[in-house]
Amino acid sequence: MDSTRKFSSVVAFILAFFILASDLHMESQAWRVDHDPYKSCHSDEDCVKIHFYCPPPKVPYCRVDRCDCFN
Known part of the structure; x- marks a missing residue:
């Protein structure tokens, strides 16, 4: 057993x-x-299209060919 x-x-x-x-x-x-934080972009719309995540009060934008979050 x-x-x-x-x-x-x-x-x-x-x-x-x-x-x-x-x-x-x-x-x-x-x-x-x-969730790759280093997605390349050419405009703010690119960051929105690839669904770059930002916390709720912030919006995604393109900064120096990389997506980032802005208040």
Whole structure:
């Protein structure tokens, strides 16, 4: 009985590890695609088109060919 309990604990731990590892990998890929703070731009409209994130009172604008936030 004790060996069965050890085996099921090890299998549960390995399963949980793979689930968490795959979830972290998917989140890191999405983060790189959507939240790259160094997106290049030529106008303020480019920053809006690429959905550059700014906190609510601020708006995105283009500064020296990079998107930034402005009050």
